[in-house]
Amino acid sequence: MTRRLLVCLALCVASGGSKALEKKSRVHEDEPLSRMEHDDHKNHDYDHEAFLGPDQAKAFDQLAPEESRRRLGIIVDKMDSNADGFVSEEELKDWMKRAQSKYMYEIMEHQWKDFDVNHDDVISWEEYKNVTYGSYLEGTQTDSVYNHSHMMLRDEKRFKVADTNGDLTADKHEFVAFLHPEEHEHMKDLTVQETMEDLDKNRDGFIDMEEYIGDMHSLKEGEEEPQWVKEERKQFSEVRDKNKDGKMDREETREWILPSDSDQTVTEAKHLLQETDANQDQKLTKVEILNKYDVFVGSQVTDFGEALLEHDEF
Template structure:
């Protein structure tokens, strides 16, 4: 079943590009890949969940023996206490490390675009001038987007990330600006942006029609599919906790950033379940290599690519 349960994700802006009018939102229940998670068909979800679409495709194209060889090197890196096993905690820690690595690389790429004076900081003025410079020079030049509203939204997020209130972001603050979903003090702005994106009648809440409308438009698809009715039931039974017919800020937060769900924990448990042949609660290298197709193309192998670049393969 298709599930488009969104939370606010990072801004995707680069020098001389237009900011997107509607910020993208990550999936809440299935955030790591839009693919169906059905291991009876394939492990594509797991591959994209850990590595991303492009990297997973690259690794999937390797010959089987080469994939297994690289995976064996990665297993040694995952075994942090060198006891010959990969525990669930070690697998979870590895997944989180790779996730942080992707965030770090994203920030580094954009940092170079916005730190105009190379002082190791990014001011709001620097960000604004690079992102909205053309509009600021000639507000009538392009009326395709509501740049005034977009700029105000970006400034609000920038101020929320700017913990010392000087309108100048260091690396940590800029990371919170680009990836607010990863920082507790950014939760309010994540919720606010999400509600603004979905709340069509402007009442500050998300009702069931707005909730469904963010995922499905009848005129675009014809007859309503079964999953839409299932989502209506999800809204009634689980999203709308106080049963007033709409989601408020707290309910929206619980929807997009549930405190009782850890994606890395869930994925590590899944990989352990798929690969633990003797059911002892930990993985040997042999068990992982025997089930290499579960891991190949995942973010676990992303570190393998990094090792390859350093001639360690």
């Protein structure tokens, strides 16, 4: 069974086991800054992961307060990219985007060795195809539920768009773009195209209301339409279909699945600024940040904390 099929089956099991997941969403959100609940009344775990990335946040949580402050001070100096003595909202946002990108690359590294079969530090389309669709290509895959041929053609098209130098191999930057197209500007048109191909059943180049609803919910004969479906119909008419012609074109589809206001780093940067900016001048000094070190990095004093994060940058 292919790697892709296993993923599909896992998603089907997850969605079938929870009514909360009954409503399918095509909206591409950024990779989450944190899996933690964002509730500052309980703790600042969300802020820690958003600011440091999950792995560093776990390590920082084990450090004594004085060590957390010392290492945070080093980070603050790096954040102040224009060396003016302040950290702006934009510098906070840029820092968190780097942490987010670093986490994506770490996930990619775990997958890299599975696909770089000949260990030449690039992944060719042939390598990716054989690893992912090997059983299907050999004719041993009898499961007819999934259209492997369609999936393979889509992956090949995406691979070629991610392959910016056109050599039919992907280095690590190109492979990350292939895995996370919604996060890369040069891949976003393809993401819209893939969505249009999925939903535009009558192939007229648009997504009408029934195609939009049909992607989320299949109404059985005699079944009353759920309230959330009625709300989605209203959303389609009032929000999605901006020019009120009864269908979504490419630009309307793009705004739906890749909303321009979905940047979590902007929201979190504003939140950290609000929590930390003692004199309300819309920028942070190193002192202001260190005074609120628990918001940024936290601490659970432990005996083994000093052994963690012994990296050159600290």
